[in-house]
Amino acid sequence: MALAIFDLDNTLLGGDSDHLWGEFIVEQRIVDPAVYKERNDAFFNDYLAGRLDIQIYLSFCLQPLAEHSAEQLVAWHAQFMREKIEPIMLPAARELIRKHRDAGDTLMIITATNRFITAPIARAFGIDILLATECEKADGRYTGHSTDxxxxxxxxVTRLDRWMLENSQSLDDSWFYSDSINDLPLLSLVDHPVAVDPDDKLRAHAEANGWQVLSLR
Known part of the structure; x- marks a missing residue:
């Protein structure tokens, strides 16, 4: 059984769920609108440029989770799914997932975006296996810190290697679909790397190495 791995943001989605969550909590005034939006946009630009300091970003974006109850966060996330995520779940992405499912492949989403944001999105795509950045919890509440x-x-790559060891899986005949140069380490390991609506750096690398370039838009 082959492993079909999908990046989430700007790959299966026609947008970035992490950045959109930041915009959502700004619009709902869950955070200070002006201050949070400026920093959220700056971190997003750092990510696009390939220079994001992930630990500094996580300290920023996970803090609002610690300031509200789990019940309130779930309610907000349901609204976020309706307003921000469902409209950008790409039909061609659903078809690509269906093709791999029909082939009997093991389906996985692997994403830098945290599990609070992405777990409901993975479920909406019908994918059970999700490797995401993990959010620390204590006594049923988020602490504002990441873990793992x-x-x-x-x-x-490290998280996937551990998962494969724990689940007796390998990268034989594996696929990975991603839009971002940030995913070059994993794209370089699989048998079938696919650049999906790629950024300029990834497109150049894919074309230079004869990788498939695909659009789901």
Whole structure:
């Protein structure tokens, strides 16, 4: 059984769920609108440029989770799914997932975005296996800190290696679909790397190495 791995943001989604969550909590005035938006946009630009400091970003973006109850966060997330995520779940992405499912492949989403944001999105795509950046909890509430290795750049490889060891899986005949140069470490390991609506750096690398370039838009 082959492993079909999908990045989430700007790959299966026609947008970035992490950045959109920041915009959502600004619009709902859950955070200070002006201050939070400026920093959220700056971190997003750092990510796009390939220079994001993931630990500094996580300290910023996870703090609002610690300031509200789990029940309130779930309610907000349901609204976020309706307003921000469902409209950007790409039909062609659903079809690609269906193709791999019909082939009997093991489906996985691997994403740097945290599990609070992404777990409901993975369920909406019908994918049970999710490797994401983990959010620490204590006494049923988020602490505002991450735990484990962030699922970002080389961290995706580390987290995937551990999962494969625990689940007796391998990368034989494996696929990975991603839009971002940040995912070059994992793209370089699989048998079938696919650049999906890629950023300029990833497109250049894919074309230079004869990788498939695909659009789901």
């Amino acid at each position: 290795i962030p699922c970002f750049r080389d961290g995706k």
